[in-house]
Amino acid sequence: MLEEARSRWHPIAAAHDLPFRHVFHGQLLGREFAVWRADDGYVNIWENRCLHRGVRLSIGINDGRELKCQYHGWRYSNRTAGCTYIPAHPADAPARTITNRTFPAVERYGLVWSSEEPLGEVPDVAGLAEGKLLALRGIAVNAPADQVVERLKAYRFQPNGAIDGDAAETLIEAAQDFAVALRSRDGAAETLGVFFVQPADSNRSVIRGVLDRDAEGSAHIAVLRHHNERLSRLRDEAERDMANAPAPAPIEPVYERVSAELAEMPELTAHGRKAALRVTVARKWQTADGIAGFELRPIKGILPTFQPGAHIDVHMPNGEIRQYSITNGPGETDSFVIGVKLERDSKGGSKCMHETVREGDVLAISEPRNNFPLRRDAIKTIFVAGGIGITPLLAMAQALNNQELTHELHYFAQGEEHLAFADRLRALGDALKPHLGFSPDETGAELRRVLTGYRNGMHLYICGPGPMLEAARKIAAEQGWPDSAVHFEYFKNTNKIDDSSSFEVALARSCVTLQVPAGKTILQVMRESGIDVPSSCEQGACGTCMATVIEGEPDHQDVYLNDAERKAGTKIMTCVSRAKSARLVLDI
Amino acid sequence: MAARCVDRELLNDWHIVADRESLTRDTPFPTRLLGVDLVISKRSSRVEVVRADTGAALKTAERYGFIWACLDKPWRDIVYIPEANEADRHLVSGGSIAVKVSGLRAVENFLDMGHFPFVHTGWLGEEPHTEVAPYNVEITAQDEVLATECKFYQPVASPTAREGSVVDYIYKVIRPYTVALYKSNPVQKHRLDVITLFVQPVDEENCIAHPFLCYLKDGIEAATVRSFMQLIFAQDKPILENQVPKRLPLDPRAETPIRADAVSVSYRRWLRDRAVTYGAIPAQN
Helix, strand or coil: CHHHHCCCCEEEEEHHHCCCCCEEEEEECCEEEEEEECCCCCEEEEECCCCCCCECHHHCEECCCEEECCCCCCEEECCCCEEEECCCCCCCCCCCCCECCEECCEEECCEEEECCCCCCCCCCCCCCCCCCCEECCCEEECCCHHHHHHHHHCCCCCCHHHCCCCCCEEEEEEEECCEEEEEEEECCEEEEEEEEEEEEECCEEEEEEEECCCCCHHHHHHHHHHHHHHHHHHHHHHHHHHCCCCCCCCCCCCCCCCCHHHHCCCCCCCCCCCCCEEEEEEEEEEEECCEEEEEEEECCCCCCCCCCCCEEEEECCCCCEEEEECCCCCCCCCCEEEEEECCCCCCCHHHHHHHCCCCCCEEEECCCECCCCCCCCCCEEEEEEEHHHHHHHHHHHHHHHHCCCCEEEEEEECCHHHCCCHHHHHCCHHHEEEEECCCHHHHHHHHHHHCCCCCCCEEEEEEECHHHHHHHHHHHHHCCCCHHHEEEEECCCCCCCCCCCCEEEEECCCCEEEEECCCCCHHHHHHHCCCCCCCCCCCCCCCCCEEEEEECCEECCCCCCCHHHHHHCCEEECCCCEECCCEEEECC | CCCCCCCHHHHCCCEEEEEHHHCECCECEEEEECCEEEEEEEECCEEEEEECCCCCECEEEEECCEEEEECCCCCCCCCCCHHHHCCCEEEEECCCEEECCCHHHHHHHHCCCCCHHHHCECCCEECCECCCCCCEEEECCCCCEEEEEEEEEECCCCCCCCCCEEEEEEEEEEECCEEEEEEECCCCCCCEEEEEEEEEEEECCEEEEEEEEEEECCCCCHHHHHHHHHHHHHHHHHHHCCECCCCEECCCCCCCCCHHHHHHHHHHHHHHHCCCCCCEECCCC
């Protein structure tokens, strides 16, 4: 019977077991669950084990958006159960594939239902209409489910309207493997009680009773007490009987193995410029002067885990591909929200998004990639956003706000009407520092003020138009910020790319040597030879196609690497950069 | 868990079975080692350890203030701790702490710096100082797992610390259930305090941790050393008891290691290479 039970839906909690920010410890057929409701109402049912060291997530912390493990502070996102942050390595983005096992969750009849491998839907129960039901307190019994069901067939109770009486007649309306429906009548009073039996383990069950009507005030308490007393008595009798019989062995849950690449060291897997996801534009709105907001919802299933700073490629109806940062706060995983600024000299990207794409349209997007990861071990974090450069920094600021880590978001814009995502900005409170209507010189002076007082342990994140970003980097360096504390992301590479050189590239791990002629990029030549390398912006801004240089001198033409990284010569953006030496050896 | 231990490496080795302080004259002290129930009794000055099932007396010894026993013929001597011979050190036990988890998980927890800010908040670590910097791991000529150049920011690194500091650690797994850490002393900065954690494998899913501390006496009382150790271990215990499964999985795909876990990755491999299975879930092939 228990084998068959795996494909059925069972209640594993009452809806009232999931109060604000709580994590409930559930169990079904020997498998433990961490069950928690996020602030957006979504009920998460997860394997009760952190993927890192197996610590129960039911002792973790529900911050309303993410669940944080108590052992090493790993954070897992609402809905996707993907890991968004590993505090031991604050400079790295966790591999997207670190994702906890999830189980389906359906709320019905005041109960939360789940299943290991569900066939069909949560059962319809005749006589239980949604809305005015009363879910009783779950009563755990150390006995197998079938024996508890047998006992429940003989359960007797008073209807709600005659709770103090003793003349009720209780009849069985229906009985199944894991449920008994009983109707109690006393004069005119009548109550239907459906008692579901949750098979927690081979020798442990939970009785989850639902009555077809509730009662008000003290009558409500009286009904709960009535059933609590009678069901507790039923439990005591069942356990007394079981004491003489040998208990069946507990069910050993089988834990899924993590993927082979995670068993070694987590690294982002190589994807080409692919658009694996299909989303619909659920909402399109003007979020600021010249900036359109887009809310993208998955057509089916759920969106992958993202981390603050991550971007997606959007493949547009006109064939163009553009990168947009995800602005969501932690745990907001039902949709991706992006902001698109209409560029005056648009070559078709932002123009298409503004003019052609409409609500209801389907777009192809890539999985989120994070080449602009946020450290969360800073004693203070300063964000400097210029114009539409707010988007990745907004996601970051919301993450730090949620963890109550010290930060300031300096947002430079032409005027009030140019501040995008006002609702998200408002939620940041005093951390938001708008700087409006400044000339370039005034901006420089303001940045000098903002960036004074560098102390070891502070970090700076900059995103904005090229000239402002250059100025901010320069001022930061003058004010004593080391390269390692300054993180930036350009929208685009405005360097004029010189692709006139020709040279040889040896790929050490692939054991091939390729010729890169003038007019072609390293990335193109590798792709032509069948070597799949991930890429995204293909103009040296996003960092996705970065490779490690083992030998040779790179000719950097990107805007992703900082000066120290350029000088070190150990990394190269294969989409635009080339070689000064006759030969480059790459770790690919 | 009543599985029999078949690992010769453990059956033919010495294990702590009691702190000498826990024994009282004429009251037998029951305990368990590798799934075998034992009774320890103290008559006059002699200590005797017998199996509860057969009544057979085990080979016993007393060292470092603990009672040791071996279930079979010992292949080697009790772990030698040179610092225990230095007169200017306190030699104290941190108490015998029962933990409902495999002793191998307790050893792994002892090797781990990443949990300091979350489990020992305000003492051995503190957010946002969470980064575990790269460190070295090697297998020594004596076949021990050695981690060096471990550094971590600690707000209260030792019982007498007044301010936060970056502390240097060295970790050494000496035997499957024995691990030591060496930590820079806050007063005599060129010398190291030593904690050796002897874990008594009660059975596969239960252990008793016996921390043995050799701390420089300079500026600190023995009782302070002991209570600090107990504070720290009491923070670890509830986490350890919530690890699922209770035994340590040796399959590399059972859990998700990160770079900060380099020493535990080596420890798990080292256990696998030595065919230690007691308290572990062996790797699938």
